Amino acid sequence: MVAVAPILVNGLVISSLYALVAVGFTMIFGVGGTINLAHGAVITVGAFAAYSITSAGFGVWAGALAAMVVPAVFSVLLYKGFAERRRDNVVVVMILTLLASIGVEELVRIVEGTQPRAIPPLVAGTTNLLGTTVQNNLVVVFVLSWVLIGGLFGFINYTNTGKAILATSMSTRGAALVGIESDRVNLYTWAIAGLLAGLAGLFLGSYQTASWAMGRDPLVLSFSIVVLGGLGSIRGSLVAAYVIGFLEVITTSAVDPRLSGLAGLVVLVAVLLVKPEGLFGREFTEA
Amino acid sequence: MSDEPLPGEANGSRESAETADGRNTSLGSSILKPRYLLGFLGVVAFAVLPFAGISTTQLLVLIGAFYFGMFAMSWDTVSGYTGEISFGHALFFAVGGYTSTLLNLGYGVSPGLSIPAGVVLAAVAGVLIGVPALRVRGPYLSLITLVAPLILLQVFVIYGDIFGGELGLSAPTGLVSAPDFELVVLANYYIGFGLFLAIMGLLFVVTRSDVGSVLTAVREDEDAVAAAGLNVAKFKLFAFVLSAAVGGLAGAVFVHTPIGSPRPSQLLALTVSIEVLIAAILGGMGTIVGAGLGGVFFYFFNDVLNQQGWTLPVLGVGVDEASLLIFVLLTMVVVYALPQGVFPWALRSGRRALGRARGQQVATDGGTVDGDPPSGDGSTPLERATDRFRELLEDDE
Numbered sequence: 001m002v003a004v005a006p007i008l009v010n011g012l013v014i015s016s017l018y019a020l021v022a023v024g025f026t027m028i029f030g031v032g033g034t035i036n037l038a039h040g041a042v043i044t045v046g047a048f049a050a051y052s053i054t055s056a057g058f059g060v061w062a063g064a065l066a067a068m069v070v071p072a073v074f075s076v077l078l079y080k081g082f083a084e085r086r087r088d089n090v091v092v093v094m095i096l097t098l099l100a101s102i103g104v105e106e107l108v109r110i111v112e113g114t115q116p117r118a119i120p121p122l123v124a125g126t127t128n129l130l131g132t133t134v135q136n137n138l139v140v141v142f143v144l145s146w147v148l149i150g151g152l153f154g155f156i157n158y159t160n161t162g163k164a165i166l167a168t169s170m171s172t173r174g175a176a177l178v179g180i181e182s183d184r185v186n187l188y189t190w191a192i193a194g195l196l197a198g199l200a201g202l203f204l205g206s207y208q209t210a211s212w213a214m215g216r217d218p219l220v221l222s223f224s225i226v227v228l229g230g231l232g233s234i235r236g237s238l239v240a241a242y243v244i245g246f247l248e249v250i251t252t253s254a255v256d257p258r259l260s261g262l263a264g265l266v267v268l269v270a271v272l273l274v275k276p277e278g279l280f281g282r283e284f285t286e287a
Numbered sequence: 288m289s290d291e292p293l294p295g296e297a298n299g300s301r302e303s304a305e306t307a308d309g310r311n312t313s314l315g316s317s318i319l320k321p322r323y324l325l326g327f328l329g330v331v332a333f334a335v336l337p338f339a340g341i342s343t344t345q346l347l348v349l350i351g352a353f354y355f356g357m358f359a360m361s362w363d364t365v366s367g368y369t370g371e372i373s374f375g376h377a378l379f380f381a382v383g384g385y386t387s388t389l390l391n392l393g394y395g396v397s398p399g400l401s402i403p404a405g406v407v408l409a410a411v412a413g414v415l416i417g418v419p420a421l422r423v424r425g426p427y428l429s430l431i432t433l434v435a436p437l438i439l440l441q442v443f444v445i446y447g448d449i450f451g452g453e454l455g456l457s458a459p460t461g462l463v464s465a466p467d468f469e470l471v472v473l474a475n476y477y478i479g480f481g482l483f484l485a486i487m488g489l490l491f492v493v494t495r496s497d498v499g500s501v502l503t504a505v506r507e508d509e510d511a512v513a514a515a516g517l518n519v520a521k522f523k524l525f526a527f528v529l530s531a532a533v534g535g536l537a538g539a540v541f542v543h544t545p546i547g548s549p550r551p552s553q554l555l556a557l558t559v560s561i562e563v564l565i566a567a568i569l570g571g572m573g574t575i576v577g578a579g580l581g582g583v584f585f586y587f588f589n590d591v592l593n594q595q596g597w598t599l600p601v602l603g604v605g606v607d608e609a610s611l612l613i614f615v616l617l618t619m620v621v622v623y624a625l626p627q628g629v630f631p632w633a634l635r636s637g638r639r640a641l642g643r644a645r646g647q648q649v650a651t652d653g654g655t656v657d658g659d660p661p662s663g664d665g666s667t668p669l670e671r672a673t674d675r676f677r678e679l680l681e682d683d684e
Contacts, residue, residue: 035426091372094429095568096622098374099615102561106612110604216557220437223430231426262441265434269419272431276423 005132007249013138013207015245016145020200021218022225022237023149024193030169030232031189032182034083034093039197040219041101042078044108046071046198047210051117060120060206067202068195075194079187101215109212116209119202141203148196149238156234165189169232217261221248224264228271230278239279243267321641322634326576333480337473346472347546352586353479354541357486359566359582360575361534364490365526366564367573368499370506374433376534376563378416381439381555383409383535384542385450388549391459398460402539409535410528417527433560440555455550462543475544482540483579486533490575493529502526503573558611562589565618571628580630585614 021043028036049070050063082096121137122144128134156162167175168185176182204214225244229236247263271278337346362376387405390396396404419431443450450456463474493499501522504512513519538554541547553559562585570581592610599609606613625632 029426035429090426091370091429092622092626094372094374094426095564096619098561099565099619099622102558103612103615103619106609106615110609110612220434223434227427227430256445258445259441262438262445265438265441268434269431269438272423272427273419276427 003132005130007246007253009129009132009134009138010253011242011246011249013142014249015242016142017200017203017207018218018221018225018245019149019238019241020145020196020203022222022229022241023152023234024196025219025222026226026229026232026234026237027165027169027189028193029226030234031165032083032087032186033172034087034090036078036083036097036190036193037094037219038078038097038101038104039193039222040215041104042071042075042194042197043201043204043215043218044104044210044212045074046201047119047205047214048108048112048117048201049198050202050205051119051210054120060122063119064122064199064202067198071198071201072191072194075190075197076187078194079190083190084183084186101219105212105215112212114212116211117205118209119205121206137206141207144199145203148199152192152196152234161185161188220261221264224268224271226278227268227276228278230280233278233280236278236280321637325637330484337476343469343472346476348587348590349583350472350475350479350544351541351546351590352583353483354537354544354547355563355566355586356483356579356582357537358534359563359570359585360486360490360579361530361537362563363567363572363575363578364494364533365530367567367575367578368494368502368506369523369526371428371523372432372564373530373560374429374564375436375560376432376530377555377557377559378432378436378439379409379412379531379534380538380541380559380563381436381551382412382531383538384547384549384554385443385456386535387539388456388459388542389449391543392456398462398543401459402536402543405539406532406536409538410532412535413528413531414524416531417524436555436557436560440551443551443555451549453551455548455552455554458548459543461545462540468545472545478540479544482536483583486536487575487579490529490533494575498522498525562611562614565614567628568618569614569621569629571630571632574628574630577628577630581628589614 021039025036025039028034028039046067050060050067053066054060054063078097078100082100083093086092086096121135123136123140125136126133127136127139129139154162156166164175164180164185165188167178167180168182172182175185200218201210201214204210204218208214221244225240226232226237228243229238229240244264244267247267248260251259251263336349358376358380361379362373366372366376383402383405385405386408387398387401390401390404391398416432416435419428423431444452461471461475462478463471465471465474494502501512501517505519505522509519512522542549542554547553563582566581566585567578568581569585570579571577589610592613593607595606598605621629
């Protein structure tokens with residue numbers, strides 16, 4: 001008999017982290033039409049920004065601030081350096097961001113070594129939930145993730161900047177016609193995506209550990225998530241993040257731990273073959 | 288377009304570029320061109336290298352470099368020509384290498400038979416990856432190729448008792464056996480070099496044929512090619528299968544050399560897929576020769592970096608630790624400064640220097656304005672095909 005409660009708890013926590021990563025990834029694609037393969041490296045940047053701050057003696061909340069600011073700035077630099085200048089060529093942007101991501105990983109590996117690093121938990125202690133003891137840290141991570149995503153929804157639906165982002169993702173040309181500057185909208189998108197991914201890095205680092213290649217698995221899983229949800233659809237990413245997150249937790253804890261990562265990949269290939277536009281996706285945004 | 292000078296024609300080089308297609312020029316005149324002479328000298332230099340006082344260790348590294356060069360050319364066949372960037376080409380390299388090893392170790396099949404089997408299986412893998420490639424467009428294909436080798440690696444880990452997991456398998460039978468190790472290395476060097484030249488020749492001919500032009504046109508505008516009545520799917524699949532078979536061949540022979548071994552770190556890891564991409568971009572995408580040379584350079588230079596003792600100034604770590612980082616930065620510079628890669632750039636500058644030496648007026652685009660037409664030869668096949676289809680593409684808008 002497989003214990004259901006740990007699967008439920010782990011599934012909820014890991015899914016909420018995947019959602020943070022995938023929402024940013026899908027926004028960048030939906031708005032700018034570019035695939036940011038350095039999105040995984042942004043996670044690493046966030047985690048190590050937090051790690052350096054906390055190990056320098058500052059509190060974990062100062063680390064959390066660093067995990068928001070540094071990755072957002074890094075993401076903006078990626079946009080300014082690669083995506084904006086080479087925006088006419090999606091493939092060149094993919095190559096450049098992939099190279100950037102390998103560069104970041106190598107830099108972290110060289111400077112910090114391959115040893116996993118622990119980031120202190122945001123909150124100490126445990127709570128009893130559904131008959132199992134759960135670390136308060138995980139509860140906080142789960143709640144914070146939902147607060148952030150809820151905030152993002154509010155931002156997109158109720159502020160002018162948010163509406164401009166939404167408009168650009170629907171039709172760049174249409175948005176431009178009503179006076180929305182797509183450059184600035186793209187910049188906001190990359191900054192938001194960087195912030196969310198950086199925080200996911202902090203949470204991953206305090207939930208598991210931080211290491212130089214920690215961004216790879218979430219990045220690959222976010223491919224599965226955004227393809228399943230529909231490239232460019234935020235709502236789709238949220239739903240798919242939970243589907244993939246739970247599939248992952250169920251296969252590794254109930255079937256075989258060696259299958260880690262495989263469920264998401266199989267889903268990805270199946271979706272691409274059967275329904276490439278995903279659950280909520282449009283085929284492509286209008287140029 | 289012939290060898291007639293085009294006085295006053297500002298874009299003379301573009302016009303005469305067509306003569307660079309082997310089909311339009313007689314072989315006799317083109318073989319005397321400086322770049323072919325240089326190529327010939329290069330081949331001779333590699334051929335006599337083992338007798339130029341080079342150590343056995345360095346020869347071993349060069350053997351590896353030849354196979355990596357073949358692998359880079361196979362990447363270029365599909366990614367440089369059709370524009371469908373493969374982020375997971377190591378899959379084919381690994382399928383070839385592992386198939387040959389497993390047959391050899393498990394069933395005692397000799398390399399002479401196990402290598403062809405590896406090639407066939409790699410080609411089948413090419414079909415498996417190529418068919419989804421026909422169904423999806425844009426960034427989806429790159430996602431599939433990025434993910435496919437990760438799945439294979441998972442399978443290798445799960446069935447570790449067969450595939451050896453992360454550690455890999457033990458080395459299969461060597462290609463040649465001789466009592467003297469130096470002799471074995473020497474023989475392997477010439478086998479690797481010969482295979483490298485053969486594959487370069489094969490891919491060169493294919494990509495310079497009409498098939499190559501169609502593939503380039505697919506890269507530029509798939510719809511235009513389809514509208515011209517050509518079956519885009521068929522051509523893409525052909526490119527995938529050819530590329531997979533060549534990559535599989537390189538992988539299958541590589542594991543039987545003294546330097547190659549059937550391990551994920553050499554055949555399948557994500558870094559292998561990235562390294563081949565870096566090598567081909569550095570050399571020049573869509574040129575075959577550039578990609579091949581880029582591969583040889585990458586492998587060899589990577590080894591040179593790994594042997595260095597000095598440390599990097601700011602980071603305080605050894606160069607050997609940071610070799611991939613150095614290549615990544617170098618490639619970024621190349622993608623920015625020389626988007627076409629080093630090889631086409633070198634050809635163009637060489638031609639410009641030659642033109643200047645002959646006292647010809649040099650046009651701004653690097654071609655010579657009058658006198659002996661430059662036969663276009665800094666332009667890549669991609670550029671030539673683009674030029675040829677440009678009218679069609681512009682009409683399209």
